[in-house]
Amino acid sequence: MKSSLKTFEEYFSQSVEVRMQHYEKAGRLQHVMLSHQFSIKLMEELFDIADHIKGMTRKPNGIEFLKSLLSHKKAMLYFTQPSTRTFLSFLTACQMVGMDTGEVRDPSLSSEYKGESQEDGVRVFSSYFDLIIMRDPKPGFCEYMAYLLDNTGRSVPIMNGGSGKDQHPTQALLDLYTIHRSFQHKGGISKKRYAFVGDLLRGRAVRSSVMLLSQYKDVEMDFVAPSSFQIAEDLEDILRSQNIKIRKTDDLGSVLSDVDCVYMTRLQDEYDLSGESNLIDYSQFSLTTDNVNQMKSDAIILHPLPRRHEISTEVDADPRAMYWRQLRNGVYIRAALLLYVFNVAHRLKDY
């Protein structure tokens, strides 16, 4: 490792824009760290790759071909923050493109008890694997590791698998991919009205997806939440500075019949220490067959899952319910990202 490296504090005193540049190499994405990295152009390239993948998985020989594309690469799934769902989605995406995988899921199994620094630990993984998919509870850990690895002379790409309260860029990407697919014959993502419902203050997914959506032309956004869980001021400021038309309300019924997309979220009470959220009548921020019937016939319902009571299971059978499809889209878009990062997506045309 080179001397005179930046400390963690020094590294994060740099702006997002400066840090983002570190994560590119020869004008291409090298590390997947922040949803800010996804321009409309890049997203559309990834959506196209994901569409191809999705089509190919319908036939055994398409599946076999996909598995040949990265069978010479190995991925480490470093998930020291528990997550069955995201872990399995990445695992399945790796398998889909033929990558071998190794995993670290329980920090107590690691050799850290022998006093090794976490930096050395990650460097070990970069010696064994060609890619590290990382979910760690420490804020900023993924980004700083990418920075350190880049300075070892033996870097491998790192993908942020949703760390701490930070970023969850692949979740945002799969949300947008699902919107893209739902609206592709209905004029696309632009010029639509989107409602975000629930805990908008602490849910990572909402923040990242809102930022990606805000790149599109003439989108409008409704934020439906109890006042204590409304979107953060800084996010509101950013949206207003972009001239996005936004509305804030705590009355779901007042917007349901007007919007094209309802993005539901659960209450993040695993972060909730004060118990305040228990005082809120969450049923006002829930979907049942009754209020879903008020929605436009071609609107869509998204949810990052897992859900609790905010969407009744009866809604699942409604054709507007897209959240199970959204879950599967996560595998296709993550597989697309793998092909993109290793620069083999062009080989899809050989099929």
Place this chain on the structure above:
Amino acid sequence: MKSSLKTFEEYFSQSVEVRMQHYEKAGRLQHVMLSHQFSIKLMEELFDIADHIKGMTRKPNGIEFLKSLLSHKKAMLYFTQPSTRTFLSFLTACQMVGMDTGEVRDPSLSSEYKGESQEDGVRVFSSYFDLIIMRDPKPGFCEYMAYLLDNTGRSVPIMNGGSGKDQHPTQALLDLYTIHRSFQHKGGISKKRYAFVGDLLRGRAVRSSVMLLSQYKDVEMDFVAPSSFQIAEDLEDILRSQNIKIRKTDDLGSVLSDVDCVYMTRLQDEYDLSGESNLIDYSQFSLTTDNVNQMKSDAIILHPLPRRHEISTEVDADPRAMYWRQLRNGVYIRAALLLYVFNVAHRLKDY
């Protein structure tokens, strides 16, 4: 999910026969739930597939061919009830036919702490995988999940990997396969006398295997157990109604020289809260080289494993000891079941 689904209680108010019909599709096995599902005809078809697989694993190119058969399919091993042995047997069977696998083994790693229902959790797996092999401690969980998944419009086959005190259908199947192989040049499974020894009340394996055996012509059964661990009354009633010749005794020596097969079991004291089983002299229900010498020269000894003291390790070298072979047969018959469920067994002839 469709509305107006049956509740758990409503579902199990249906008879086994009615439920079994749900697990078929186009006249073929879709979900593997209950040993009741295995007719002699189906078992013989599976035995034949397993024989083919076993033969092919002797040569590298046979192994490669097998691995090509389901390399386009993925299995989720959902083992929230601990079981190293059954887990590894299924894992190895999946690998044998080329399936990629994912696993959930520690419920605390799952996202259930975020308040998700187990139904939603299983539906997530059905989105990522083509098959779910399930071992869960909750009685009836596998069957009810199969029912719910069938009503989502996106069902995948579920195999019961031995749940709770319920059914362990693949264990019964491998027992019968081992008997089939042992007796195939000695007149087959019919017209033999079988002794079941040990804890016959609580061991799942015995109950299921007895039911499968009872389909064969002119089998006789000896149940050798302390009176408090004799077979359940309902099982005895069923057997008597089928005119099976049965005997109950607590004297192993009295039957050992007469039977063709001795099926040993261990005391299930992990279910034992009262400590009653500690009062029983279990050595009376054990095999040593001494009493094995009383057995017919072409009789066989089975055990579902793991064993404790009920079979002396010295017996392992006896040619009648089939329990290690039985263990390996479990992999072949499970691999056979995978080929059968995905309807590719006919391709074995291409080899």
Place this chain on the structure above:
Amino acid sequence: MKSSLKTFEEYFSQSVEVRMQHYEKAGRLQHVMLSHQFSIKLMEELFDIADHIKGMTRKPNGIEFLKSLLSHKKAMLYFTQPSTRTFLSFLTACQMVGMDTGEVRDPSLSSEYKGESQEDGVRVFSSYFDLIIMRDPKPGFCEYMAYLLDNTGRSVPIMNGGSGKDQHPTQALLDLYTIHRSFQHKGGISKKRYAFVGDLLRGRAVRSSVMLLSQYKDVEMDFVAPSSFQIAEDLEDILRSQNIKIRKTDDLGSVLSDVDCVYMTRLQDEYDLSGESNLIDYSQFSLTTDNVNQMKSDAIILHPLPRRHEISTEVDADPRAMYWRQLRNGVYIRAALLLYVFNVAHRLKDY
């Protein structure tokens, strides 16, 4: 299992030389148990295989070819003693040569609670897998298991993955491989001066590597340690009886400029109950850029990793720092061992 087997005590009353013979079959290595098993001739054969593998991993079709060599074999990674690093190294090596793997990492997940003996447990694995890689905290466990399995009529090779305070033969092998590669254009391993620094009493790696090195001609060894952590008397006696020129000191500075290789180790305080090691000023047995500058320009620095403070991270950028390369060499040499044990290394020439 045959009767009249040796008990654990009887087995280990035999000398290393006698036990080693059990681990061969037809003049070839069958079980990898002890570093004593590696002669210079065998090591050079393995180094040559590892060199080939390393070269082939640089190209996708080389990687594909390697993965075809053992794709018909399955390995069980039995790591009931926690070790992320060694586990992943073996896992990656298995994947490199195409082996399917299964793992047992948490003893509490095993069926041992049902009262099964560990011998039976291992025999289960030998029924499912073609190789067992084993790391278990119990001294002698690996060797005794290899002995028992050999007497079942269905043995599979066992590799010791570094058990208890015992042997860690593949670590010694990768150390020697790294020295071999570093010095191959500088006259080879012979006639060099090696310093071992740190806790020389309890570190397994040092002991095994010293023994392997001592086979080479005219090597000299400096042991640099606090007096209470100097090499064991028996090891010193062995080296003196072989006429190896050795020196013992607690002054690192006095040897640093004269040696060709510095092998650093960490303080093994996970074995330290008395707390004695806390009294030692460990900084005297550490490398910084300052004292590394005193070293010969073509000397090398090794470390078995994980490190703590005994090598400053600034040293990583020095061209003499070989420990990260050493880590990667571990994968190549373990993959070489797999090809050797299954006797397919000759097929490398087909590429």
